Amino acid sequence: MIIKPQWSILTVGDGDLSFSRSLFSHFNPHKLTATVLDSVDELTHKYGNDNLAFLKQNDCEVITEFDVTRSESIDQLSPCYDVVIFQFPLVPNFSSQQQFIQQTQFDDIKLSVNTLNRRLLRLFLKHSFNSLLSESGAQLAYISSKDVKPYIEWDIEYSLTQGLKTQISDIHFVGSTPFDIKQLPGYKIRNVDRDKHVKDTESLTYVWTTRDNRQAAFERIPSLTPPPELFGENGCDICHAGPFITEAERHNHLVGKKHKRMAEYDEQWRNYLTWSRC
Numbered sequence: 001m002i003i004k005p006q007w008s009i010l011t012v013g014d015g016d017l018s019f020s021r022s023l024f025s026h027f028n029p030h031k032l033t034a035t036v037l038d039s040v041d042e043l044t045h046k047y048g049n050d051n052l053a054f055l056k057q058n059d060c061e062v063i064t065e066f067d068v069t070r071s072e073s074i075d076q077l078s079p080c081y082d083v084v085i086f087q088f089p090l091v092p093n094f095s096s097q098q099q100f101i102q103q104t105q106f107d108d109i110k111l112s113v114n115t116l117n118r119r120l121l122r123l124f125l126k127h128s129f130n131s132l133l134s135e136s137g138a139q140l141a142y143i144s145s146k147d148v149k150p151y152i153e154w155d156i157e158y159s160l161t162q163g164l165k166t167q168i169s170d171i172h173f174v175g176s177t178p179f180d181i182k183q184l185p186g187y188k189i190r191n192v193d194r195d196k197h198v199k200d201t202e203s204l205t206y207v208w209t210t211r212d213n214r215q216a217a218f219e220r221i222p223s224l225t226p227p228p229e230l231f232g233e234n235g236c237d238i239c240h241a242g243p244f245i246t247e248a249e250r251h252n253h254l255v256g257k258k259h260k261r262m263a264e265y266d267e268q269w270r271n272y273l274t275w276s277r278c
């Protein structure tokens, strides 16, 4: 993960704050604001409050009950950051079937856990570029995520910013780099709800910037692997598959379980985008 000492950094959804603490200790950024979805009591109950106390002692702003999908949370901050980072995002588990229905069904629109996570990340990117990143700064948003199912089925590279209009300019996914936890001693990747340390499976940090900053992003992050190639009519863009050489290859892909599942998510997502207009 590329972090420059002159940057101002905002972390989002930082479970136990160990990522922010390690970032502060090992990268020495100009400014660091750390945010968590939990309240102070929830955070302390799940993980203790050592990291919170450490960050406060070192004059880092820490905001609890910060929900990146809600404007009320976003409005607490000003657009002064160079990079906004969301490590291993995941919507919290549902406490009941009723809560699941409440969060995934709006009018005629039905989301699934897959598309609910896409919504979380779309709003993270939208709010980052509209309200959190400084116009004169590096203009970067990072999401780290595991390179395995179910996360790779969120189509992080292409689905999140589809048709997303921001106040400044188009947002571009510029590529990904391997996420190396060894850069961040003390960082424990947390489970969404429990005090469990998640296995360090292979993970990627995905990077977005604005149209005008694309070249600068490649210069700042030379290790970026460009987005996966899409093949349009010669492949399947929903699954990033192709090019298909024969009709039989195309047919076998289209009747396969993976494609059917991805096509269902894609349809659900497009319906949601049309309905939500955001």
Ligand SMILES: C[S@@+](CC[C@H](N)C(=O)[O-])C[C@H]1O[C@@H](n2cnc3c(N)ncnc32)[C@H](O)[C@@H]1O
Pocket (backbone or CB within 6 Å): 012, 013, 014, 015, 016, 019, 036, 037, 038, 066, 067, 068, 069, 086, 087, 088, 089, 090, 091, 092, 120, 188, 189, 190, 191, 192, 193
């Ligand atoms: C798998 S945990 C990862 C926690 C931490 N980022 C880490 O790397 O250890 C997913 C995190 O996403 C956070 N999250 C889920 N929905 C959120 C939202 N709407 N706003 C902010 N954070 C959210 C959860 O609170 C949880 O801490």
